Amino acid sequence: MVKQGVVPDELTKPFWDAASRGRLVIQNCKSCSRLQHPPAPVCDKCGSKDYLEWKQMSGRGTIYNYGVVYDCPVRLLQENQPFNVAVIMLDEDRSIQMFSHLPGTPVDKVPVGGRVEVIFEATANGQKVPEWRVVR
């Protein structure tokens, strides 16, 4: 299931560069000791940009919830309908979410609360993107 390619911008380039090297990094405010995702120019809590860093994650998490997409607006993905889109909570902070198609998991058979681990998939332009696989 090949997703649209990604053209990294200044803000998100570290996230995408890390993904291409097989690492999952999330923005972290050193002052607040607080992760934030999606990335932002400043810390959501203290408003500072000076303490933001990119912190490597373990790549492990839990499935929080999911929906099944039957009518996808993105042309490139329409041939794959229906498909799962799950919300993953990271082990480091369960408030931090990532989306996943859960490759390998049958449609509408998503184990909510189940454990997952990150993998990295190539998109249409070769840029790798974090994805998640259910840990059996």
Add this chain to the structure above:
Amino acid sequence: MTTQNAPASMYRTREGLGIWEHRAKVAAVGVGHSPTARRWDGRPETTVGAWSIMALRRAIADAGISPDQVDGLVLAAETTTGAYWPAGRPVPADIVNAFHQTNDPLDGIAKLSAEWILKNMPELKNVKFSMYGPGCMSNAIVVAAQAVGEGRAHTCLVLKGWHNFQGRYYQGGANAEETMPGNRAVGGLWGTPASYGTALQFAEYCHKYGKSHDMMAPFMANSRENGLRFPEGYWYQHRPEHLTAEDYLAARWIAKPANLFDNDIPIMVAAAYLFTTAERARDMKQKPVYILNHAASRGRPRSLTPTLDEVEAETASTARKLYEGAGITARDLSFENMYDGFSLFHQFHIEGLGYRGIKFGEALDLYQTDISISGPNPVSPSGGNIGSGRSRFWMHTDCIQQLQGRAGARQITGVKPEVAVSGGPMPLGGNFTVWSSTPR
């Protein structure tokens, strides 16, 4: 005259602000609607600009005043339902020649500036105040109410128009591209339709409270029934079809657990209201509907999509703001007209309000009672977007008309319409208004 977005100071975003300083000093009087259409047919007289002019003129006439008495205009400049003018396609000459143009050739077709309205409505010769309430009518209403309260305008038109072009919505533009910018791709690569986030929250809601999607059927049928009593609406005008529980539950999925009918149908339409001071309103043609308060939700999720906990915390906060500023409690609500497009979040709004005493997790039980206009628990008497198509303003029109006693076949009979609340769109991110038939 340069038109700006309303400043943050015009919104009541926090709890603890006390009674709204302009409580019951601003009133809605006139209502005007254009016809509806599923999509634009390409004629000059059916552009979003033309239909907005029609709605504005009808609102002025409905209030029984002359256009030169209007001194304010508040509108939302965005008009898209998700349809965009194809890049590079020229605007047809008959459209260009039919209107006075601004510097933007798509003004009046795929967007709407105050400048365009004023150029094409020369009768509004005394408008000295204009402002944008971005997004939807819920925002524009709040800005207009605050503007009249503050004395920025005395007699103010409030406008929202929608355009919809040929083709399936949200299927063009960035969604048809091979690549996506990095900042959007972080949460946007997974191809989720607009209702996905709401579907997630609904799934969590059902899991937490032991509810199910089929419990939505009475709400959906009731909304369509109310819509079929709304002569200004899309289903009334074009597809007078009832929606049975069987129809609803058999519909195809869009983003399971959200199905086709849980998604509102995009249409073309415009509506306008005329607001003025409570004092001036007494002499106008229609009965004044007093604005007791307005409040805004500016909540943001911690991460990619709001959780149920975040939704419930925000709707409860919005309700506290509304009640505090209006000086009322949930028990004072005769009926509610909270936003419903997507249907699967209407229950979040009314649970936050504590409508009819319900708590979190109880709205779908309320839906199993008599929620019709003739019952004790009227829910969405406007029919909302589900009953009349995507406009995000049926609920406001209905509140005004119900409290004026001129909602026609929709007029609530099960309770006496005295105080109502409307607004939206989202549980996290919206603007809300408390209306009253008297100054209280």
